[in-house]
Amino acid sequence: xxKLMIGPPHYELMLHPIIKKNYGKWAYHEHVKPGVIKHVxxxxxxxxxxxxxxxxxxxxxFVRYLCDVADRYCxxxxxxxxxxxxxxxxxxxxxxxxxxxxxxxxxxxxxxxxKSFKPLxxxxxxxxxxxxxxxxxxxxxxxxxxxxxxxKRNDLPAKLKIAIACCLNMCGAVHCSDIAIVGxxxxxxxxxxxxxxxFCEIPTLVASCPTYAIKPKILPDKRRSVEVxxxxxxxxxxxxxxxxxMKIMNPKYDGLAIFVGGKVSNSKSPPMYSRLVIxxxxxxxxxxxxxxxxxKKIVDTWIKYAKPDERVGxxxxxxxxxxxxxxxxxxxxxxxxxxxIFSVPTFRTTTQFKY
Numbered sequence: 001x002x003k004l005m006i007g008p009p010h011y012e013l014m015l016h017p018i019i020k021k022n023y024g025k026w027a028y029h030e031h032v033k034p035g036v037i038k039h040v041x042x043x044x045x046x047x048x049x050x051x052x053x054x055x056x057x058x059x060x061x062f063v064r065y066l067c068d069v070a071d072r073y074c075x076x077x078x079x080x081x082x083x084x085x086x087x088x089x090x091x092x093x094x095x096x097x098x099x100x101x102x103x104x105x106x107x108x109x110x111x112x113x114x115k116s117f118k119p120l121x122x123x124x125x126x127x128x129x130x131x132x133x134x135x136x137x138x139x140x141x142x143x144x145x146x147x148x149x150x151x152k153r154n155d156l157p158a159k160l161k162i163a164i165a166c167c168l169n170m171c172g173a174v175h176c177s178d179i180a181i182v183g184x185x186x187x188x189x190x191x192x193x194x195x196x197x198x199f200c201e202i203p204t205l206v207a208s209c210p211t212y213a214i215k216p217k218i219l220p221d222k223r224r225s226v227e228v229x230x231x232x233x234x235x236x237x238x239x240x241x242x243x244x245x246m247k248i249m250n251p252k253y254d255g256l257a258i259f260v261g262g263k264v265s266n267s268k269s270p271p272m273y274s275r276l277v278i279x280x281x282x283x284x285x286x287x288x289x290x291x292x293x294x295x296k297k298i299v300d301t302w303i304k305y306a307k308p309d310e311r312v313g314x315x316x317x318x319x320x321x322x323x324x325x326x327x328x329x330x331x332x333x334x335x336x337x338x339x340x341i342f343s344v345p346t347f348r349t350t351t352q353f354k355y
Contacts (some may be wrong), residue, residue: 035110117150122164131184157306185235195245261313279335320354
């Protein structure tokens with residue numbers, strides 16, 4: 001029999017006693033105010049969760065502070081959301097406002113519940129990722145600052161989720177977010193034959209390319225390397241992950257693309273994939289003005305024209321992509337046409353257009 005209970009400790013060992021007692025037996029949940037949700041169980045037990053935005057990259061001192069707050073207000077219990085927010089579990093209603101004041105004074109804003117801008121998901125960026133095209137944490141901070149007013153509100157058409165992936169490996173949930181930013185390469189890799197011939201496994205490198213743009217090559221001195229057919233290269237950077245000799249980083253031409261309309265939720269409409277709407281924007285840290293301006297424009301247009309409970313993708317499906325580009329002022333280009341060989345199931349086949 002396979003060994004069980006390996007890996008991290010079981011979550012039940014760390015559940016708040018009231019949550020464990022009423023697990024799966026909640027009567028209803030009430031949104032009290034931005035950042036605070038009241039949970040009422042069938043047994044009559046009540047708890048409050050207070051959500052605070054925190055950095056994804058933290059120090060031991062910061063973790064100790066969170067633990068200290070949890071000890072003073074939450075009997076030592078805290079949990080973290082999938083979007084990197086900290087949720088404090090409070091049983092005494094009188095402590096809710098005290099906790100909020102404590103967190104706000106420490107620079108941890110409370111909000112992001114209900115119909116609001118949720119804390120932003122992002123990849124690790126230049127901290128230690130070898131394929132990062134952009135400083136994802138820095139871009140996340142710039143976008144969060146621009147959209148901060150929506151984090152504290154509960155009157156948006158629906159929830160707003162934004163994600164950042166600093167390369168096309170996309171470990172940041174960008175395929176299923178309302179708005180997503182992806183780092184892109186626009187030029188094929190430059191091949192360092194010395195590195196490729198000495199350190200890289202040629203068959204694996206050739207197989208790493210999804211468009212078969214890489215093929216083996218014999219150098220004049222009989223060493224083995226590869227060559228790239230530029231017309232077939234899609235700039236995914238997968239070859240660089242396999243072999244450091246495939247130098248695809250190019251600060252002059254690398255940039256950011258924006259996708260919209262994705263969601264995981266199955267409510268009201270099925271899950272949706274994000275679609276490309278802006279193929280290229282320059283990378284200008286630390287505040288990334290071109291990117292933040294474009295995202296603010298999309299968000300404000302959605303807020304103005306969407307119906308209640310319409311996510312960004314649902315709003316676009318109702319009004320049509322033609323009108324989306326018209327309302328947002330985003331120029332349409334041939335780069336937005338989905339012509340990848342394996343994307344036949346997602347081709348637009350209808351003759352119906354909405355203007």
